[in-house]
Amino acid sequence: MxxxxxxxxxxxxxxxxxxxxxxxxxxxxxxxxxxxxxxxxxxxxxxxxxxxxxxxxxxxxxxxxxxxxxxxxxxxxxxxxxxxxxxxxxxxxxxxxxxxxxxxxxxxxxxxxxxxxxxxxxxxxxxxxxxxxxxxxxxxxxxxxxxxxxxxxxxxxxxxxxxxxxxxxxxxxxxxxxxxxxxxxxxxxxxxxxxxxxxxxxxxxxxxxxxxxxxxxxxxxxxxxxxxxxxxxxxxxxxxxxxxxxxxxxxxxxxxxNRQDYLGLGLAAHSYIHPVRMANTDELDEYISFMEQNKIPLSDAEKISTEEAKEECVMLSLRTAQGLDTTAYANEFKENILQTKKAQIHKLIQLKLLKLTEDGFLQATDAGFMLLNRIILELVNS
Ligand SMILES: C[S@@+](CC[C@H](N)C(=O)[O-])C[C@H]1O[C@@H](n2cnc3c(N)ncnc32)[C@H](O)[C@@H]1O
Ligand code: SF4
CATH class of the missing domain: 3.20.20.70 (Aldolase class I)
Incomplete structure (x- = not known):
């Protein structure tokens, strides 16, 4: 399919x-x-x-x-x-x-x-x-x-x-x-x-x-x-x-x-085809030279590690109103984030920057949306 x-x-x-x-x-x-x-x-x-x-x-x-x-x-x-x-x-x-x-x-x-x-x-x-x-x-x-x-x-x-x-x-x-x-x-x-x-x-x-x-x-x-x-x-x-x-x-x-697949074409365009991230060259003359030889104009391609994927998931999903689906996170990464980041999540909930819905979504509050970088740092780096 x-x-x-x-x-x-x-x-x-x-x-x-x-x-x-x-x-x-x-x-x-x-x-x-x-x-x-x-x-x-x-x-x-x-x-x-x-x-x-x-x-x-x-x-x-x-x-x-x-x-x-x-x-x-x-x-x-x-x-x-x-x-x-x-x-x-x-x-x-x-x-x-x-x-x-x-x-x-x-x-x-x-x-x-x-x-x-x-x-x-x-x-x-x-x-x-x-x-x-x-x-x-x-x-x-x-x-x-x-x-x-x-x-x-x-x-x-x-x-x-x-x-x-x-x-x-x-x-x-x-x-x-x-x-x-x-x-x-x-x-x-x-x-x-x-x-x-x-x-x-x-x-x-x-x-x-x-x-x-x-x-x-x-x-x-x-x-x-x-x-x-x-x-x-x-x-x-x-x-x-x-x-x-x-x-x-x-x-x-x-x-x-949602970290779904996208293909970027043209100068400096980035792509993500799970689990590989790719970037086209950002030099215009190099891009033209690649294409004149009918070569894929990539300057970088790397398989992202599980750790990077987890960080991206936290960073991207907390920017959305839907928030982080902790069940989907557990299924994808075999980790219960509510346990592994228990202290950090508790602190952010106490500060009224995060909330946990009944169906297990971690969401930024109105105040949290204004301090998103702080929330993400807390969850990703500690
Ligand atoms: C890729 S730009 C191109 C859009 C189009 N060329 C234009 O200028 O209207 C898309 C948007 O990014 C935003 N943007 C660009 N540079 C920014 C910056 N340094 N800080 C915040 N927003 C920026 C602007 O709102 C811009 O409309
Ligand atoms: S230089 Fe101005 S017009 Fe061009 S992409 Fe940047 S924001 Fe848009």
């Missing part, structure tokens, strides 16, 4: 780099982008030879970088190549990440004709000054126009990314951003806490004290405010950063959190 598989396709190009971002993406010439497309199509065909006989594709996620900055026709060719070489389930969830200023009516039509049925729009925040400071190329009005363009073609499965804890961001800014999304009836919102990444202009500005981050207490307050506004508006927090109206949870992201 065929097993389930999800596909992640990486598009490593952007119109310009935002000051906080260290995702594998760069500004490249149209010729380089064309060369990459050829290589990506070759990788799809090459990897399908190995995986298509065994798997059915349930979700596809085209992420980046900025997939929507590609020229007309590329997304259509990528998806057609996938359909020709893999077995894709009829109602597969097919998501594309887009930046608001890059969307036109023609692109929306192309994506929908190619099978895209979910879109993830990077807004980050609703304030023009803050967007400029971050190096974003769009305004809030561009975002509203982008939502309208998708909805005009009946693509209503829309997710929006925002970031909390930005320099110069106030509680009122967060409230306005989230309230605007609620008013627009956006059915899925990902609210990420800012991470100051090495080798980004933001890191340098923070280190040089050119800009200041909100205090941790302020950032936690921004997250609590977001969670509370969204809860009141009928969204469920199904993962620490992800909120959805009924029927709009991301199937693709749940594959990651």
């Amino acid at each position: 065929r097993k389930d598989l999800s596909l992640y396709i990486h598009i490593p190009f952007c119109e310009s780099k935002c000051i906080y971002c260290n995702f594998v993406s760069s500004v490249e010439t149209p010729d380089k982008q064309k060369q990459y497309e050829q290589c990506l199509l070759s990788e799809i065909k090459l990897r399908a030879k190995q995986y298509n006989p065994l798997y059915t594709i349930r979700t596809i996620y085209i992420g980046g970088g900025t997939p929507s900055c590609l020229t007309a026709g590329v997304i259509k060719r990528i998806l057609s190549t996938i359909y020709l070489n893999f077995t894709v389930q009829n109602d597969a969830e097919i998501t594309i990440e887009v930046n608001p200023n890059t969307i036109t009516e023609e692109k929306v039509q192309e994506y929908i004709a190619a099978g895209v049925n979910r879109v993830s729009i990077g807004l980050q925040c609703a304030q023009g000054g803050l967007l400029k400071f971050l190096g974003r190329k769009h305004t809030y009005a561009d975002f509203e126009k982008c939502v309208k363009l998708f909805r005009a073609r009946n693509l209503n499965n829309i997710s929006v990314d925002i970031i909390l804890g930005l320099p110069k961001q106030s509680q009122d800014d967060v409230k306005t951003t989230v309230t605007n999304l609620i008013k627009l009836n956006i059915p899925h919102i990902s609210a990420y806490m800012l991470s100051v990444e090495d080798e980004t202009p933001l890191k340098e500005m923070v280190d040089n004290q050119q800009v200041f981050l909100p205090k941790e207490k302020e950032t936690i307050k921004m997250y609590a405010l977001t969670a509370s506004l969204l809860k009141k508006a009928g969204y469920t927090r199904y993962e620490v950063s992800n909120f959805a109206k009924p029927g709009y949870k991301s199937k693709h992201n749940q594959v990651y959190w």
Whole structure:
């Protein structure tokens, strides 16, 4: 019987780099982008030879970088190549990440004709000054126009990314951003806490004290405010950063959190095919050279140990509202975590950061979701 598989396709190009971002993406010439497309199509065909006989594709996620900055026709060719070489389930969830200023009516039509049925729009925040400071190329009005363009073609499965804890961001800014999304009836919102990444202009500005981050207490307050506004508006927090109206949870992201199999194609894409983790090279010229020789462009592949699998299970499941299924954990790892981590779990329950449901799920409480790293450290390292 065929097993389930999800596909992640990486598009490593952007119109310009935002000051906080260290995702594998760069500004490249149209010729380089064309060369990459050829290589990506070759990788799809090459990897399908190995995986298509065994798997059915349930979700596809085209992420980046900025997939929507590609020229007309590329997304259509990528998806057609996938359909020709893999077995894709009829109602597969097919998501594309887009930046608001890059969307036109023609692109929306192309994506929908190619099978895209979910879109993830990077807004980050609703304030023009803050967007400029971050190096974003769009305004809030561009975002509203982008939502309208998708909805005009009946693509209503829309997710929006925002970031909390930005320099110069106030509680009122967060409230306005989230309230605007609620008013627009956006059915899925990902609210990420800012991470100051090495080798980004933001890191340098923070280190040089050119800009200041909100205090941790302020950032936690921004997250609590977001969670509370969204809860009141009928969204469920199904993962620490992800909120959805009924029927709009991301199937693709749940594959990651549930440690199910996914295959990443393209530059720097990661894969997990139980029990092996793989990573493609993150050097663009090396990726192109691999594919020109029709070789799988891997830079790393390792079988994960039981210890690593246990840690991943704790880390990923506690991020979700469902929490850690201690029965499933015992079945998979032949270990009763309620016994082996008894003292730590007891302490976290006393601190009201964790709770244990009647059917054996360990779940973060509202307070716990704000201190998840602490909970995970306690359970994984001691
Ligand atoms: C892979 S990025 C690409 C999305 C798209 N290019 C865009 O910028 O809208 C996906 C999301 O990650 C989030 N992100 C990127 N860098 C981040 C950082 N340093 N801290 C927190 N969130 C970040 C942003 O919300 C972004 O929309
Ligand atoms: S946040 Fe998005 S648009 Fe900005 S550099 Fe990163 S991938 Fe590109």
